Amino acid sequence: xxxxxxxxxxxxxxxxxxxxxxxxxxxxxxxxxxxxxxxxxxxxxxxxxxxxxxxxxxxxxxxxxxxxxxxxxxxxxxxxxxxxxxxxxxxxxxxxxxxxxxxxxxxxxxxxxxxxxxxxxxxxxxxxxxxxxxxxxxxxxxxxxxxxxxxxxxxxxxxxxxxxxxxxxxxxxxxxxxxxxxxxxxxxxxxxxxxxxxxxxxxxxxxxxxxxxxxxxxxxxxxxxxxxxxxxxxxxxxxxxxxxxxx
Ligand code: MN3
Numbered sequence: 001x002x003x004x005x006x007x008x009x010x011x012x013x014x015x016x017x018x019x020x021x022x023x024x025x026x027x028x029x030x031x032x033x034x035x036x037x038x039x040x041x042x043x044x045x046x047x048x049x050x051x052x053x054x055x056x057x058x059x060x061x062x063x064x065x066x067x068x069x070x071x072x073x074x075x076x077x078x079x080x081x082x083x084x085x086x087x088x089x090x091x092x093x094x095x096x097x098x099x100x101x102x103x104x105x106x107x108x109x110x111x112x113x114x115x116x117x118x119x120x121x122x123x124x125x126x127x128x129x130x131x132x133x134x135x136x137x138x139x140x141x142x143x144x145x146x147x148x149x150x151x152x153x154x155x156x157x158x159x160x161x162x163x164x165x166x167x168x169x170x171x172x173x174x175x176x177x178x179x180x181x182x183x184x185x186x187x188x189x190x191x192x193x194x195x196x197x198x199x200x201x202x203x204x205x206x207x208x209x210x211x212x213x214x215x216x217x218x219x220x221x222x223x224x225x226x227x228x229x230x231x232x233x234x235x236x237x238x239x240x241x242x243x244x245x246x247x
Pocket of ligand 1: 062208213
């Protein structure tokens with residue numbers, strides 16, 4: 001596996017690290033599944049572990065139906081492009097413009113993005129009792145950039161609320177700087193050359209604002225979902241990403 005030509009070595013290592021984190025969650029595959037390039041990672045907690053902030057039924061459907069469908073769609077797209085299965089997913093997503101053929105690129109973008117984003121999302125969550133707080137270094141960086149943790153949460157919540165339709169809000173690290181951004185559909189800040197109005201960078205935190213992430217419990221009240229979601233952010237995981245990717 002080689003870095004794409006335009007990718008700096010450091011960036012490639014970062015992407016590979018992000019992918020390794022996802023791969024570590026994967027359960028052993030059954031023999032019948034060994035031909036599939038990607039598999040649904042087990043949730044690192046029970047469906048009901050995030051209640052009352054995110055309900056068990058939503059988690060069960062979100063993981064077992066929505067995320068599973070992205071994995072299936074990604075594997076179906078890759079069935080005719082076996083060479084691409086050798087690339088870590090994060091590397092593939094960062095280099096999508098190099099994939100020839102719109103009929104292959106579009107499902108890789110939608111389903112590959114969906115698989116990467118959801119794997120990342122589950123790792124970003126923890127039961128409220130284990131949510132913790134940002135590390136000293138991350139807290140200092142957040143205060144330096146956004147003036148306080150509360151001001152950061154407010155700005156992030158506004159990005160999540162303003163995302164029209166389906167998409168994601170993100171905290172990314174780009175050039176050593178923290179930035180809040182958002183992407184439509186299953187796009188993410190790794191995708192170069194595809195999301196012109198988003199800040200690209202290394203994702204540290206991501207919030208799924210598709211209705212499937214909250215509608216059963218919150219219906220149209222996306223801001224209430226966002227407010228509750230802060231209770232189940234896994235700050236240890238976010239801080240670890242910051243430490244691994246920071247300058
Ligand atoms: Mn989702």
